[in-house]
Amino acid sequence: MSETPGLDEExxxxxxxLLDAWEVLSTAxxxxxxxxxxxxxxxxxxxxxxxxDQLALMLAMAxxxxxxxxxxxxxxxxxxxxxxxxxxxxxxxLALLDDASRREVTALLAYAEDDAAGLMTPRYARVRPDMSxxxxxxxxxxxxxxxxxxxxxxxxxxAEQRLVGVVSIRELFTAAHDKKVRDVMHAPVISVPxxxxxxxxxxxxxxxxxxxxxxxxxxxxxxxxxxxxxIVDVVEEEATEDIQKMGGTEGLDAPYLKIGMGExxxxxxxxxxxxxLGELLTATAMGYFENEIAKAVLLALFVPLxxxxxxxxxxxxxxxxxxxxxxxxxxxxxxxxxxxxxxxxGLALGFLLGSIGFIxxxxxxxxxxxxxxxxxxxxSTVGASLVGVVLWGTLSGSMLPxxxxxxxxxxxxxxxxxxATLVDVTGLIIYFSFAALFLxxxxx
Amino acid sequence: MSETPGLDEExxxxxxxLLDAWEVLSTAxxxxxxxxxxxxxxxxxxxxxxxxDQLALMLAMAxxxxxxxxxxxxxxxxxxxxxxxxxxxxxxxLALLDDASRREVTALLAYAEDDAAGLMTPRYARVRPDMSxxxxxxxxxxxxxxxxxxxxxxxxxxAEQRLVGVVSIRELFTAAHDKKVRDVMHAPVISVPxxxxxxxxxxxxxxxxxxxxxxxxxxxxxxxxxxxxxIVDVVEEEATEDIQKMGGTEGLDAPYLKIGMGExxxxxxxxxxxxxLGELLTATAMGYFENEIAKAVLLALFVPLxxxxxxxxxxxxxxxxxxxxxxxxxxxxxxxxxxxxxxxxGLALGFLLGSIGFIxxxxxxxxxxxxxxxxxxxxSTVGASLVGVVLWGTLSGSMLPxxxxxxxxxxxxxxxxxxATLVDVTGLIIYFSFAALFLxxxxx
Numbered sequence: 001m002s003e004t005p006g007l008d009e010e011x012x013x014x015x016x017x018l019l020d021a022w023e024v025l026s027t028a029x030x031x032x033x034x035x036x037x038x039x040x041x042x043x044x045x046x047x048x049x050x051x052x053d054q055l056a057l058m059l060a061m062a063x064x065x066x067x068x069x070x071x072x073x074x075x076x077x078x079x080x081x082x083x084x085x086x087x088x089x090x091x092x093x094l095a096l097l098d099d100a101s102r103r104e105v106t107a108l109l110a111y112a113e114d115d116a117a118g119l120m121t122p123r124y125a126r127v128r129p130d131m132s133x134x135x136x137x138x139x140x141x142x143x144x145x146x147x148x149x150x151x152x153x154x155x156x157x158x159a160e161q162r163l164v165g166v167v168s169i170r171e172l173f174t175a176a177h178d179k180k181v182r183d184v185m186h187a188p189v190i191s192v193p194x195x196x197x198x199x200x201x202x203x204x205x206x207x208x209x210x211x212x213x214x215x216x217x218x219x220x221x222x223x224x225x226x227x228x229x230x231i232v233d234v235v236e237e238e239a240t241e242d243i244q245k246m247g248g249t250e251g252l253d254a255p256y257l258k259i260g261m262g263e264x265x266x267x268x269x270x271x272x273x274x275x276x277l278g279e280l281l282t283a284t285a286m287g288y289f290e291n292e293i294a295k296a297v298l299l300a301l302f303v304p305l306x307x308x309x310x311x312x313x314x315x316x317x318x319x320x321x322x323x324x325x326x327x328x329x330x331x332x333x334x335x336x337x338x339x340x341x342x343x344x345x346g347l348a349l350g351f352l353l354g355s356i357g358f359i360x361x362x363x364x365x366x367x368x369x370x371x372x373x374x375x376x377x378x379x380s381t382v383g384a385s386l387v388g389v390v391l392w393g394t395l396s397g398s399m400l401p402x403x404x405x406x407x408x409x410x411x412x413x414x415x416x417x418x419x420a421t422l423v424d425v426t427g428l429i430i431y432f433s434f435a436a437l438f439l440x441x442x443x444x
Numbered sequence: 445m446s447e448t449p450g451l452d453e454e455x456x457x458x459x460x461x462l463l464d465a466w467e468v469l470s471t472a473x474x475x476x477x478x479x480x481x482x483x484x485x486x487x488x489x490x491x492x493x494x495x496x497d498q499l500a501l502m503l504a505m506a507x508x509x510x511x512x513x514x515x516x517x518x519x520x521x522x523x524x525x526x527x528x529x530x531x532x533x534x535x536x537x538l539a540l541l542d543d544a545s546r547r548e549v550t551a552l553l554a555y556a557e558d559d560a561a562g563l564m565t566p567r568y569a570r571v572r573p574d575m576s577x578x579x580x581x582x583x584x585x586x587x588x589x590x591x592x593x594x595x596x597x598x599x600x601x602x603a604e605q606r607l608v609g610v611v612s613i614r615e616l617f618t619a620a621h622d623k624k625v626r627d628v629m630h631a632p633v634i635s636v637p638x639x640x641x642x643x644x645x646x647x648x649x650x651x652x653x654x655x656x657x658x659x660x661x662x663x664x665x666x667x668x669x670x671x672x673x674x675i676v677d678v679v680e681e682e683a684t685e686d687i688q689k690m691g692g693t694e695g696l697d698a699p700y701l702k703i704g705m706g707e708x709x710x711x712x713x714x715x716x717x718x719x720x721l722g723e724l725l726t727a728t729a730m731g732y733f734e735n736e737i738a739k740a741v742l743l744a745l746f747v748p749l750x751x752x753x754x755x756x757x758x759x760x761x762x763x764x765x766x767x768x769x770x771x772x773x774x775x776x777x778x779x780x781x782x783x784x785x786x787x788x789x790g791l792a793l794g795f796l797l798g799s800i801g802f803i804x805x806x807x808x809x810x811x812x813x814x815x816x817x818x819x820x821x822x823x824s825t826v827g828a829s830l831v832g833v834v835l836w837g838t839l840s841g842s843m844l845p846x847x848x849x850x851x852x853x854x855x856x857x858x859x860x861x862x863x864a865t866l867v868d869v870t871g872l873i874i875y876f877s878f879a880a881l882f883l884x885x886x887x888x
Contacts, residue, residue, distance in 0.1 A: 023772075023775060024777075040630070044630075044653070048651050048652050048653035140617070141617045144614040144617040144618050145618050150596060150655070151595075151596065151614050151617075152594060152595065152596050169613065170595050173584070173585045173588040173595075174588050174589050186484070188458075206673075207492050208492050209488070209491045209492035209673070210492075211655065211671075211672065211673065227655075228655070229653070229655065229672055231676060232650060232672060232676050232679055235676055235679050235680050235683075236679050239679075239680070239683035239687070240771065242687065243683070243687055243690065243763060243766075244763060244764065244767060246687065246690070246763070247690070247760050247763020247764065248756055248759055248763070248860075249763065249764065252764070255771070255773040256764055256765070256767075256768035256774055257768070257773060257778065257781065258773075261785070261789070264785075264789065265792055265793070268789065268793060269792070269793055271760075272756060272757060272797060272834075273797065273800065275756050276749075276753060276797050276800055276801075279748070279749050279752050279753065279756075280749060280800075282748035282749055282752070283745050283746055283748070283749050283804075286744060286745040286746075286747075286748065287745055287814065290741055290744075293741050294741045297734055297737050297741075298734075300730060300737050300741075300744040301730040301734065302727055303730075303748060304723070304726035304727070304730065304747060304748070304751055304868055304872065305723050305724060307748055307752070308719075308723045308726070308751070308755075308865065309716075309720060309723065311752075311755070311864065312692055312719050312720075312723075312864070312865075313716060315691050315692055315860055315861050316691050316692045316693050316712055316716065316861070319687060319688060319690070319692070319693065320688065320693065320696070320700055321700070322687075323684055323687045323688060323691075324699065324700035324701070327680070327684065327699070329699040329700050329701060330700055330701060331467060337701065338700075338701075341705070341708075344705065345708065345709060348709050349709065349716055352713050352716070353716060353717065353720050356720055356721070356724075357720075357724075360724055360727075370731065390716075416692075416860045416861070417755070417756040417759050417760070417860070420756070420864070421752065421756075424748055428748065
């Protein structure tokens with residue numbers, strides 16, 4: 001596993017230097033730089049790359065070089081790499097593994113990528129409940145020679161491989177030598193079922209405050225462990241997916257600069273077209289008010305202002321609620337609390353914007369006189385519409401994620417653009433209704 | 445650290461049951477439920493809560509109960525708890541600690557919360573380079589009796605406490621007994637300086653593929669370690685802040701349901717008012733085209749459609765670019781690659797929406813005849829404007845994050861609403877310019 005420091009110092013390149021230049025290097029240059037690292041540093045470096053980088057390096061190597069790198073990977077990472085490889089390379093990559101590892105990796109490949117079993121590694125440290133502390137420690141020293149993911153937690157399995165307890169390496173170290181594992185182990189153990197979704201696994205592991213959580217089947221047989229480093233990736237992936245959905249696109253599932261143009265256009269164009277079809281309703285709605293606009297062209301001037309204010313306040317509210325849901329701060333049953341909060345917020349924010357709009361019209365009238373004798377009625381129409389539209393935008397934006405979750409969809413699909421589109425049409429109706437109220441008999 | 449399983453089984457409540465009900469319980473009920481747990485389970489449960497929950501539980505307890513829970517916390521978590529406590533409680537909480545821990549926690553409180561030193565714990569496992577393997581292991585067994593955060597990595601410090609190497613517990617376990625620590629340790633060690641920003645620490649730790657990274661001062665003196673569980677929180681916090689900013693609000697810095705109404709309105713109202721002032725320019729811009737609208741009221745019908753299409757495509761592009769930047773997939777120097785990509789995307793998406801708009805007008809004309817004899821010119825105006833507005837929205841949305849980062853601002857401030865507002869005014873100018881081009885001499 002380790003070499004003398006002397007050997008490291010001979011290498012011509014420091015891993016940090018390679019990492020700094022990594023992003024701008026071609027795959028061929030990356031491989032060349034990688035080969036300049038000492039073996040020891042190269043191993044650390046390779047293990048620190050993500051699956052995509054590891055795969056690109058491996059595929060750039062001559063076939064005879066690949067074996068030792070493939071064998072360096074823990075089985076969960078090896079499974080990810082095989083999954084990411086082109087179909088015709090997969091069997092070749094699997095063939096590089098020794099028989100035992102290949103069986104482990106093949107078993108992992110059978111699981112869906114985004115459930116507990118898809119994240120887990122089968123290489124964990126194990127002892128039996130009836131071992132003495134000293135037996136357990138010496139058994140662990142043997143296991144440490146194989147490549148196990150972490151020694152921090154030692155799982156206690158009975159003769160049928162059922163998980164009956166867990167003990168930390170520290171607790172084994174500090175326990176009296178004459179005790180048995182059974183006496184010092186923790187039970188019951190926090191564990192997750194193999195089909196549990198990765199977001200739920202992430203939440204369980206983080207709530208537990210532990211560095212790893214065991215995965216069990218329906219009969220409590222231990223299948224593997226999920227460690228915190230996999231969870232960091234899950235947290236980031238889920239946030240990325242939510243952000244992309246909230247920005248009005250499908251989750252890209254690939255880095256921005258690496259996704260193909262056709263794929264990118266499909267994921268963006270689909271949503272944009274749907275939103276556009278929704279937005280076409282504004283043209284229909286405006287058609288209903290064509291006579292009003294013809295009589296009072298002034299009314300048209302404030303249309304963009306009104307609808308964008310509704311859209312902005314809706315985006316704000318839905319973003320806050322979606323994120324709070326994703327973090328588990330807000331649950332479905334909290335909808336009424338959220339509604340009350342957002343009603344108050346929407347009203348306050350509506351009065352804020354309504355007042356600014358009202359004052360702006362009075363000031364412009366005083367300076368440039370553009371609005372004629374009925375300027376006060378116009379100012380009232382705009383001000384009242386802003387209160388209504390902002391309140392409506394805030395309420396729609398905050399309730400839409402609840403509705404989506406209630407019917408089983410992803411609340412993050414309530415993208416800012418979707419809310420803006422929904423609010424645009426209704427915003428027009430609110431505006432022209434206030435116009436009819438304030439202006440009929442004068443301008444209308 | 446551990447008790448016999450028998451004691452756990454006596455407890456009236458299982459930690460999972462308490463956790464399930466946690467969100468709906470009042471603080472008093474939470475404390476009552478917490479007291480029903482066995483001591484062993486209660487400790488695990490307490491350590492798994494976040495700072496806020498821990499603080500609420502502690503403050504709900506009678507003062508004499510608090511000591512043992514305060515002393516259970518590792519120093520970095522204790523420091524977070526003291527920082528979160530009301531000002532008049534802080535000294536009382538610190539007084540509960542033993543002298544050594546209080547010194548550690550007080551030292552941590554001096555650091556900013558979001559740099560490496562603010563995340564670290566000073567309780568790590570250490571050995572000297574000239575120890576034999578057996579000496580090192582027995583020295584570690586002694587350290588394990590104190591509360592150290594993790595035994596997975598053992599740091600090798602010279603007589604001046606400078607970090608000279610690292611070795612994993614597994615490597616110590618498997619090394620020949622007659623070797624010295626110096627012979628098996630890894631050097632140089634990946635470490636982070638104490639002032640490093642938490643996002644950079646997170647990136648370094650994750651790139652390293654390790655579970656913890658050491659923090660050193662300018663002279664390489666070891667100050668502590670940052671472990672992966674702190675990084676999960678950092679990744680989630682940073683994503684939350686980005687999402688909230690992208691939704692057009694300041695980062696809330698508190699759970700949605702717990703933040704005060706005044707604070708919430710301040711964080712939302714500020715941005716909404718700024719966006720509204722920007723959006724007022726649309727009224728000014730529309731004012732310039734008042735004569736055109738008066739001559740061709742039809743033009744007004746498509747204003748919401750045109751500007752929202754620009755806003756939607758802009759939101760999409762800026763969301764994708766901001767997230768790619770946050771993930772390190774896109775760097776400042778990639779602006780030209782992104783610009784070329786987005787130019788192609790914007791053009792393609794513009795033609796998509798432009799075609800739908802064009803066809804929609806032809807179909808409506810065939811069925812309802814609303815647009816008069818010049819319907820083809822109107823369809824061309826709308827179609828061409830959509831291409832221009834979507835292209836412009838896409839380019840603005842994708843470049844704004846680069847400009848913000850270049851001038852040292854957070855790219856995530858390029859919220860979807862901000863881009864929409866910027867694009868609205870220019871979208872109107874594009875639309876009425878195409879109208880002048882296609883309709884002068886007929887409708888205008």
